[in-house]
Amino acid sequence: MFSISQSYKKPNIIYILADDLGYSELGSYGNTFNETPHLDRLASQGIKFTNFYAAAPVCSPYRAALITGQYPARVGIVDYLRPNSSERLDTTHYTIAEMFRDNGYYTGIVGKWHLSGYVKSGAPKEALPDKHGFQEVLLSENQGISVGPYWHPYQFNLDIPKKMEVEHEFLTDRQNLEALEFIERNQSKPFFLYLSHYAVHTWSTGKPYLVDHFRKKKGAGTSPASGNNTENDPYKNWPEDVRATRNNPHLGAQLFSIDEGVGMIMDKLKSLGLDKNTIIIFTSDNGGETRVTTNAPLRGGKSMLYEGGVREPMIIWNPQLFSKNRIETARLVNFDFYPTFMEIINAKKNTQQLDGISFAKLLKNPEYEMPERTYYWHYPLESPHFLGGRSAGSILKGDWKLIEFFDTKEEQLFNLKNDAFETTDLAAKNPGKVKQLSEELKQWRSKLGAKTTVTVKN
Missing domain, CATH: 3.40.720.10 (Alkaline Phosphatase, subunit A)
Structure with a gap:
């Protein structure tokens, strides 16, 4: 307390x-x-x-x-x-x-x-x-x-x-x-x-x-x-x-x-x-x-x-x-x-x-350790943002971060411990990790009822 x-x-x-x-x-x-x-x-x-x-x-x-x-x-x-x-x-x-x-x-x-x-x-x-x-x-x-x-x-x-x-x-x-x-x-x-x-x-x-x-x-x-x-x-x-x-x-x-x-x-x-x-x-x-x-x-x-x-x-x-x-x-x-x-x-x-x-x-207490958890982002777009952002979702678990682009189905994988600035996409070298994180991200979206397609409401 x-x-x-x-x-x-x-x-x-x-x-x-x-x-x-x-x-x-x-x-x-x-x-x-x-x-x-x-x-x-x-x-x-x-x-x-x-x-x-x-x-x-x-x-x-x-x-x-x-x-x-x-x-x-x-x-x-x-x-x-x-x-x-x-x-x-x-x-x-x-x-x-x-x-x-x-x-x-x-x-x-x-x-x-x-x-x-x-x-x-x-x-x-x-x-x-x-x-x-x-x-x-x-x-x-x-x-x-x-x-x-x-x-x-x-x-x-x-x-x-x-x-x-x-x-x-x-x-x-x-x-x-x-x-x-x-x-x-x-x-x-x-x-x-x-x-x-x-x-x-x-x-x-x-x-x-x-x-x-x-x-x-x-x-x-x-x-x-x-x-x-x-x-x-x-x-x-x-x-x-x-x-x-x-x-x-x-x-x-x-x-x-x-x-x-x-x-x-x-x-x-x-x-x-x-x-x-x-x-x-x-x-x-x-x-x-x-x-x-x-x-x-x-x-x-x-x-x-x-x-x-x-x-x-x-x-x-x-x-x-x-x-x-x-x-x-x-x-x-x-x-x-x-x-x-x-x-x-x-x-x-x-x-x-x-x-x-x-x-x-x-x-x-600086020595207190926060419980480990997984982080999720959900950002579906009808079209690319004028600043360059694309329709995508992301998951960060431990050292690994996966970004899934909904528009092209491309997946990018980064190890933030070794590459905090996301310079090297490791998806091709780590298909098992991509599959694992992609499935967890999909399950999270399903749990929340989040859709990867969107229609902008006016």
Whole structure:
């Protein structure tokens, strides 16, 4: 049993999620171009995970897994939801927010939801965060999420009034402000805050002075202004360098703004005396877009089941409760958070089917060994993703990882112990292992009723 000292109240939980942030974009994960001093401090004072996985290589199924504690294939959301989609996270699920709420927590979301189509975009129905246990919903979308801009008025929700006293209100700054105000308002009771950033989703447009800072750095990527922005207006889509494929100054600027917010949150917690009793998690929903970044040394990126598409940076911080400056290599998946949080707060049992397992004991004890298990991914597509991902499934068992492509029936086999970067396909040399893993993957799909063919619902 995970136990909290009696001198502490139930810990506050802040889950900070970046959008499309690749594995190798933080300083603490080896990046030398981007600047993330506050996140690096979070890692040095907390636990940095090197084998943390997303349940899917794109947005909506990751979020479905986080919110329900289930495989996306069980939930039925296996690809990102289009604005006019009839699909949505069904309210019959007992969500992580409802779990916190029913155990005495006040719950809030600041930012991206992306678990529903939107009535304003032509969807027949919608189910937004307020229908899933979030008592405060701030800066969340009510119509399609697309390619920016990151400046007010926000096209994903034109009902949001401007709040900050600046000429050009920047979305990430506004999200940081809303998070700080949520903490201030709710300091007297335990809270769960889901700070779900829209950044660094492309096209990543950063604040001009920060973009200029990164442009001047050695090795900065470049690209011409394009689209309908030939005048190179920094407050419109497609300004100069936004399409840079490596060391993207706009991505660097956006990530810098996320990092600033992490620093402000840590300072706010300390000023309110909440730092000893708050757990902060920082991670990403899937690999970075290979059009604007690299996930090297991992292979691939967003929309792909290679490691670069599903292995994420993840940091957990609370020096009072957990180890400091620790690197943890245990394999975990984002749907493990639901049972982990339940154990940490000693939640009442519920009947929600959970596919994850708690790693609460691992947080307190570096010597704790997580039980061995097999990991599965299911990503069926009607046609290839525009970033290059293909309809596929995957299984990871021990050192061996098999990717099965549904479109061509091709199977690729990798030994991650000897080849963590998936450079050498060993399928032809190991037909027995391919057959074994393929059969296990097929049995898992059958158990969940998951189909390898799909028709996109509108």
